[in-house]
Amino acid sequence: MVKPKFMEGPLKGNFASAYAAMDAxxxxxxxxxxxxQTTVVEKLSELVGEEEFTERQHVEYVRMESEHSVxxxxxxxxxxGARTFTATAGQGLLYMTEMVHWMTGARxxxxxxxxxxxxxxxxxxxxxDYGDILxxxxxxxxxxxxASHQEIYDSILQGFNITEHPxxxxxxxxxxxxxxxxxxxxxxxxIPWEEAQKFVRPKTPEWPHVWVDGERPIMSNALIMxxxxxxxxxxxxxxxxxxxxxxxxxxxxxxxxxxxxxYGNGLVVPYKCDDAEVLLLGYGGNALQAEDAVDxxxxxxxxxxxxxxxxxxxxxxxxxxxxxxxxxxxxVMERALAFGSPTGGAVSTDIMAICQRDPxxxxxxxxxxxGGLGGRDVFLDEQIDQIKILYELxxxxxxxxxxxxxxxxxxxxxxxxxxxxEVENQEYFGDI
Amino acid sequence: xxxxKIKDIIANPESxxxxxxxxxxxxxxxxxxxxxxxxxxxxxxxxxxxxxxxCSNVVTGxxxxxxxxxxxxxMAFAGAAAAATGMKHGLVTKGKGDYNxxxxxxxxxxxxxxIQGLSGAAERNEDIIxxxxxxxxxxxxxxxxxxxxxxxxxxxxxxxxxxxxxKNLPMIVAxxxxxxxxxxxxxxxxxxxxxxxxxxxxxxxxxxxxxxxxPPGWRYPAEETIQQAKMIVDTGVFPLFExxxxxxTLNGKSKRLHDKNKRKPLGEYFNKKNQGRFKMVDEKILxxxxxxxxxxxxxxxxxxxxxxxxxx
Numbered sequence: 226m227v228k229p230k231f232m233e234g235p236l237k238g239n240f241a242s243a244y245a246a247m248d249a250x251x252x253x254x255x256x257x258x259x260x261x262q263t264t265v266v267e268k269l270s271e272l273v274g275e276e277e278f279t280e281r282q283h284v285e286y287v288r289m290e291s292e293h294s295v296x297x298x299x300x301x302x303x304x305x306g307a308r309t310f311t312a313t314a315g316q317g318l319l320y321m322t323e324m325v326h327w328m329t330g331a332r333x334x335x336x337x338x339x340x341x342x343x344x345x346x347x348x349x350x351x352x353x354d355y356g357d358i359l360x361x362x363x364x365x366x367x368x369x370x371x372a373s374h375q376e377i378y379d380s381i382l383q384g385f386n387i388t389e390h391p392x393x394x395x396x397x398x399x400x401x402x403x404x405x406x407x408x409x410x411x412x413x414x415x416i417p418w419e420e421a422q423k424f425v426r427p428k429t430p431e432w433p434h435v436w437v438d439g440e441r442p443i444m445s446n447a448l449i450m451x452x453x454x455x456x457x458x459x460x461x462x463x464x465x466x467x468x469x470x471x472x473x474x475x476x477x478x479x480x481x482x483x484x485x486x487x488y489g490n491g492l493v494v495p496y497k498c499d500d501a502e503v504l505l506l507g508y509g510g511n512a513l514q515a516e517d518a519v520d521x522x523x524x525x526x527x528x529x530x531x532x533x534x535x536x537x538x539x540x541x542x543x544x545x546x547x548x549x550x551x552x553x554x555x556x557v558m559e560r561a562l563a564f565g566s567p568t569g570g571a572v573s574t575d576i577m578a579i580c581q582r583d584p585x586x587x588x589x590x591x592x593x594x595x596g597g598l599g600g601r602d603v604f605l606d607e608q609i610d611q612i613k614i615l616y617e618l619x620x621x622x623x624x625x626x627x628x629x630x631x632x633x634x635x636x637x638x639x640x641x642x643x644x645x646x647e648v649e650n651q652e653y654f655g656d657i
Numbered sequence: 658x659x660x661x662k663i664k665d666i667i668a669n670p671e672s673x674x675x676x677x678x679x680x681x682x683x684x685x686x687x688x689x690x691x692x693x694x695x696x697x698x699x700x701x702x703x704x705x706x707x708x709x710x711x712c713s714n715v716v717t718g719x720x721x722x723x724x725x726x727x728x729x730x731x732m733a734f735a736g737a738a739a740a741a742t743g744m745k746h747g748l749v750t751k752g753k754g755d756y757n758x759x760x761x762x763x764x765x766x767x768x769x770x771x772i773q774g775l776s777g778a779a780e781r782n783e784d785i786i787x788x789x790x791x792x793x794x795x796x797x798x799x800x801x802x803x804x805x806x807x808x809x810x811x812x813x814x815x816x817x818x819x820x821x822x823x824k825n826l827p828m829i830v831a832x833x834x835x836x837x838x839x840x841x842x843x844x845x846x847x848x849x850x851x852x853x854x855x856x857x858x859x860x861x862x863x864x865x866x867x868x869x870x871x872p873p874g875w876r877y878p879a880e881e882t883i884q885q886a887k888m889i890v891d892t893g894v895f896p897l898f899e900x901x902x903x904x905x906t907l908n909g910k911s912k913r914l915h916d917k918n919k920r921k922p923l924g925e926y927f928n929k930k931n932q933g934r935f936k937m938v939d940e941k942i943l944x945x946x947x948x949x950x951x952x953x954x955x956x957x958x959x960x961x962x963x964x965x966x967x968x969x
Contacts, residue, residue: 252750255743285746289739290777297736297774301707301743304730307750309743323733430751437728437748437756439702446731447720454720 227276229415236413238374238406242312242338243268244413245381247278248421249336250428252307253285255298259317260351261340261403266312281418292317296324303333304445306431308385310335314403315342315350315357322361328396329365329462331445332434334388336381337366339400340407341509341560343599352600353402355509355561359537359571361398365462367469368538370508371401374411376488379480382416383491386426386476391433392468402510402560404600416484424483466539473536492541494533497523498548501530503615506545507558508534508572511603515558518608529612534572542579546586549576553589554619556611558637560597568593569634590618596637607637661847661854672698672850681724683716686879688869688886690716691843692790693725693761696867699853702727704757707744709737709771711763712797713790737762738774741785757786757857764791764805768824779833779862786856786863789826792871800874807894808949809927809942811934812874818937822949828956830864831900837863839899839908843870844886848897848909855899868895876933885932893920894927894950896957905960915954915961923947 231244242265246254254273256266272278273286285302289295292313299309313321318339328335339358343350358368367387371377380399388397401407416424431438435445449455470492477491488494496516498504505515512533519529532548534541549555557573567574573593580586594611597603610627614635617625624630629639666672676697683690689712697704705728708714714731718724732740737760745758762771767789775787794812795801802812804824811818831838837859841849849867856863870885872878877885889895890910897911907915914920927946929936938946 253743253746255739283750285750287742287746288781289742290780291773293735294739294742294774294777297733297739298743298746300732300736301730301740301745302747302750303743304740305744305747305751305753307747309747324736327733327736437705437744437753439704439727439756442723442726442728444717444723444725444729444731447718447723448715449720 227280229277230275231415232417233414234412235410236374237264237408237410238377238401239264239340239408240268241374241378241413242381243272244415245378246310246336247272247282247284248416248418249310249382249385249425250282250308250422251284251310253287253299253302253309255287255289255295255302255309255311257289257292257295257313257317259292259314261342261407262312262314262317264407265338265340292321293324296321296327299335300324300327300331300333303328303335304331304435305437306429308428310337312338312340314340316345318357319344319360322364325361325366325396326364332394332462332465333396334385334394335396336384336388337396337398338377338381339398340403341400342403348599350599351403353405353510353560353597354599355400355559358398358400359561359563362538362571365395365466366538367395367397367466367536369397369399369536370512370534371399371406372510372513372533374406374413375486377401377406378413378415379486379488382421382425383476383480386424387469387472389426390472393465393472394432394434395462395465395469400509405510424480469539470541488535489533490544492536493544493548494535495548496531496533498530498532498552500528501552502528503530503554503556503612503619504548504552505529505531505556505558505608505611506534506576507531508537509560511558511560511597514603514605515608518605518612521605522609522612527612527616529615537572540575540579545576546579546583549580549589550583550585553586554615555589556592556594556615558594558596558608558611562595562598569595569632592618592624593634594637595634601638603637611635611637661851663847666698666850671701674698676726678724678726680722681716681718684873684879686872686882687716688792688843688871688882689713689790691846691882692849692867692869695843695846695849696788696853697727699850700757700759700857703755704728704759705744706730706759706761707732707737707741708761709766710734710797711766712792713761713763715797734766735770735774737766737771738778738785738787741787742778742781742783745784758784760785760787762787762789763795763797764789764793765795765803768804768826775830776833779830779835779864782835782861784860784862786865788865788867790867790869792869792874793823794874796871796874808946809935809938811937818942825953825956827864827866833862834903835862835864836860837899837901839864840866840868840895840897842868842886842890842895842897844883844890845897845909852899874934877931888921888926888931891921892923892926893917893954894923896953898957900960903960904964905957907957915957923950
């Protein structure tokens with residue numbers, strides 16, 4: 226046994242992705258570089274040749290010529306029964322979109338790590354913004370928002386237990402903020418190979434629903450007429466999403482039991498919610514920072530709690546309602562803009578929808594906040610202000626005004642008249 | 658190349674087997690149907706095909722019917738070469754690395770939307786066979802122009818005839834320095850069969866470009882498919898050749914057509930009486946088509962000259 230070069234210590238988020246994929250015993254990796262994902266595929270190209278791995282694993286690492294081909298390659302390899310992994314971001318994910326839909330339609334179980342990045346269109350941007358992954362909200366993939374370096378590793382290691390579960394067979398896209406997590410380093414612990422293999426789902430020669438065998442030939446994806454089962458096939462994807470809810474919970478519970486660390490129940494992660502009067506609900510790195518905001522606000526006498534949405538698809542309706550019913554003043558903070566939607570935010574719209582359908586949550590106050598787009602910092606003060614807004618609402622019965630409120634949504638960090646903004650070229654921009 | 662005889666096909670139970678089953682929905686006189694049949698006779702059971710959007714997706718059967726008696730995966734238009742790449746690597750990890758993995762694509766899926774994936778797979782020298790069955794337009798969707806449509810050809814998107822020329826895909830693939838590139842015509846099924854027999858024994862990226870006439874798209878009577886597929890070779894418009902590790906050999910009738918005088922006159926083929934789609938071909942277009950045909954042969958000459966030089 227060759228001694229591993231790295232087992233624990235400070236590790237970049239993207240390297241955590243790479244190690245996790247290897248430790249989850251993937252068969253095929255298709256790769257194409259894009260900022261801020263590049264260091265994932267760079268690291269993997271090294272790891273597949275390192276003795277620690279070559280002495281026990283055979284990984285086919287394919288250097289593709291585009292993200293569309295990366296997606297198609299994953300589909301092809303996955304059809305053959307291989308465990309597959311890749312990573313991409315922003316424009317890359319958009320270019321891969323057709324094949325992402327293919328993965329869900331074909332009910333294939335890849336895990337694809339996303340280093341979220343602002344969509345260019347134009348307004349060229351490469352920094353954290355969940356608009357890329359949320360553009361695939363309705364594609365049938367499972368979406369998880371990851372908030373820390375260790376969680377990146379742990380989520381990918383758990384990934385195949387969820388995707389390859391017989392009740393699920395859908396791809397999982399764990400997403401974390403580009404640069405915020407991808408390029409920063411924090412302590413990460415790898416799980417030793419033998420222990421990891423005891424946890425990770427055992428491999429099978431082929432999937433139950435698709436295989437490559439000359440003796441038992443199948444035809445995949447034949448044209449279906451409207452009167453045949455297209456509708457039913459689509460509903461099956463939705464059903465698989467619903468099935469995934471207990472699978473994600475069970476996987477997290479087992480992981481926590483085995484390795485002694487976990488992230489809520491896998492769906493949501495509560496922080497000081499027991500006695501909270503108002504709730505900061507968010508996802509990704511900002512939601513982790515919200516826990517600090519809660520602590521600071523509590524020093525000032527505000528009894529706030531934080532709830533981190535960890536799994537967005539499937540949507541953890543029951544778990545969210547559990548907290549919203551107890552704490553009916555909720556700020557939903559999003560780092561993505563759904564243009565033209567009721568609130569500007571996909572998550573807040575979803576939360577309003579589940580509240581509407583539950584008599585006990587129907588009167589909850591859901592206040593949408595959007596900020597941090599394209600990597601703009603979201604400051605602790607701004608999150609504390611969200612708590613104050615919720616308290617003003619709680620006391621006066623109506624949502625207060627702020628200069629950065631428009632169309633009933635708060636645009637956190639918006640450059641407004643009374644805000645001093647240091648702009649590199651002030652002369653050019655003039656007074657803002 | 659040792660040419661297989663029809664009696665050899667009949668004598669061999671493996672090649673006598675029909676893989677493309679009856680009940681499929683090909684049009685009368687479909688060239689693709691013949692290509693499927695003869696290719697599979699050579700490739701055999703342990704073959705998997707990835708087929709991007711094309712006629713072949715539909716003619717192989719609407720769900721839940723299936724005419725191919727071998728594993729067959731319909732794929733997104735631009736994704737075939739990459740999916741075949743992944744399939745091959747996946748099969749390797751699953752102990753099935755001996756499977757023939759094929760892309761089976763039309764000319765639109767190859768020369769237009771699929772060329773990036775094709776080029777990528779060729780450059781990586783993936784261990785797959787890429788087949789383009791060329792019916793010179795998007796025939797599945799009702800005959801729209803592709804970059805493989807010949808100059809002057811009328812399609813539903815070039816009602817006045819195509820202005821530009823047919824893209825020379827075999828030579829583009831050959832420029833990737835892959836181990837095997839070949840052209841074939843359903844008008845010479847034994848040559849086609851032999852090329853698949855040879856291709857399946859070679860490791861690395863193999864490209865076979867099959868001319869597959871289309872009666873409804875090209876506007877000729879269905880019974881003439883073989884005749885059309887022969888004529889396009891006889892006129893020199895579509896030369897049959899193979900390039901093995903950079904060495905080009907002319908095959909079949911094309912062997913003696915290097916001498917321009919031995920080719921049938923182009924006007925016999927590019928003629929509205931021969932194919933309705935050539936109704937806009939006049940003297941000027943015919944001259945341009947002659948120039949284009951000569952250009953295809955110049956590419957062949959370049960290979961032959963290089964070989965000649967290397968031999969010396």
